[in-house]
Amino acid sequence: MSNQYRHGSSRRPSQFTSLYVANLDPQVSDETLVQMFSGFGKIIRSVRAKDFRGQSRGFAFIEFESSVSAEQAAEQMNERLIGQRILCVERTPKVDEGDYSTR
Secondary structure (H helix, E strand, C coil): CCHHHCCCCCCCHHHCCEEEEECCCCCCCHHHHHHHHHCCCCEEEEEEEECCCCCEEEEEEEEECCHHHHHHHHHHHCCCEECCEECEEEEECCCCHHHCCCC
């Protein structure tokens, strides 16, 4: 099964404007995360998941204004070394903030 359909949605991947960013270095701040991806287009929302202590859980979601921006960011940022880790960036259906812990 391709990465594009891993999340079980019947929508075509080209409609997605959100990215799932995994293997995120814990030293990457919210501001740095936005800076890393803002060159691809307007970011609507960026949420770095944190545990109950406020520590990074190593993943984030980024929602772009356009699917073209999301596609370009996924292609260019996937497998890029950021800090001490290689990012895994995949397109994903939009995720509501309540669907994962951010605090």
